[in-house]
Amino acid sequence: MQYTLDNFTEWSTSLNGASESTLERQLDMFVEILQAQAGGPRGYRLRRIMLTNFWLYGLQEFEIPHGRLFLAGENASGKSTVLTAALPLALDGDLRPNRLDTFGGRERHMEYYVLGGSESATPYSHERRTSYIALEFEWCDPERAS
Incomplete structure (x- = not known):
């Protein structure tokens, strides 16, 4: 699945009370999204x-x-x-x-x-x-x- 910044916005609003490992995975995905955005x-x-x-x-x-x-x-x-x-x-x-x-x-x-x-x-x-x-x-x- 390819993630976009729109996906991250949806994730970030649902992270209240999430575990530290969940937050780390979300952060890793966000960094991956940013690095994949060329142009x-x-x-x-x-x-x-x-x-x-x-x-x-x-x-x-x-x-x-x-x-x-x-x-x-x-x-x-x-x-x-x-x-x-x-x-x-x-x-x-x-x-x-x-x-x-x-x-x-x-x-x-x-x-x-x-x-x-x-x-x-x-x-x-x-x-x-x-x-x-x-x-x-x-x-x-x-x-x-x-």
Whole structure:
């Protein structure tokens, strides 16, 4: 059976109270659906996000198959932090605190994600640290692929 995103929407509304193994199977199917979706509009699309010494990530790469990113994890595991790192670079380079916080707060500055510190909820503190955030794009032309 071939699954579509419409199937997943139906599944997700019926998952309240489901077992952890059921949720894991549903998540695996969703990832499979996203990875099978080829194509997209003609133009550049994000292919990979690379973080080095950013927040709790030492060296982390996020592959984005077919220009679609799906992040899943426990609360406070870093899903929003990946977007905090990538979106300002992809959009306009605006690093004001309200743009870095995915909830629009003004408490978190770039230093929070790089240096940590006693006032932050992160379990690390660095006096000095060099961090890198890189975005890799690829050209997509669905008409040439077929």
